[in-house]
Amino acid sequence: MTEQVPSIRRMKHSEEGIVCRLVVEVFSEFVAPLYSQEGVSEFLRYIDPDLMSKRAKSNHFVLMAELDNRLVGIIEIRDFIHISLLFVLRQAQRKGIAKQLLDYALKTCSQHNPNLSHVTAHSSPNSVEAYERLGFRSEGSEELDHGIRYIPMKLQFQDNDDS
Secondary structure (H helix, E strand, O other): OOOOOOEEEEOOOOOHHHHHHHHHHHHHHHHHHHOOHHHHHHHHHHOOHHHHHHHHHOOEEEEEEEEOOEEEEEEEEEOOOEEEEEEEOHHHOOOOHHHHHHHHHHHHHHHHOOOOOEEEEEEOHHHHHHHHHOOOEEOOOOEEEOOEEEEEEEEEOOOOOOO
């Protein structure tokens, strides 16, 4: 049985609502149960379509993965170096969609910064294994910030020093 390959593209203006709905759906199912009420509220404040639109106009970009014209995953990158959000619907998980989103995002980041040596992420406790499968390594123990529980993680690239 062959896996479907998602189409990956940049989020367009006016698609913030559908992106945020996917994030809230996946967050509510997998991450919110691990957070305090403060953490859930803090995260939901961040997942606001208007704020996402403002971020996309400044120092963030969002990529969308679609299968059969249906949104199944997203990645948001800050400053071409940090994964702010990476969410895939339950039924689309473990099918390589997060990897494809990451690969596409890394190409975009490398085009912006040819000397890019790593990217970082703050993984929820239940997503550490998924990030490790993508090549990330833990950079410390679990931290807590405004109720948001996370493990700092880093994907280090091969040394590409050409000098």
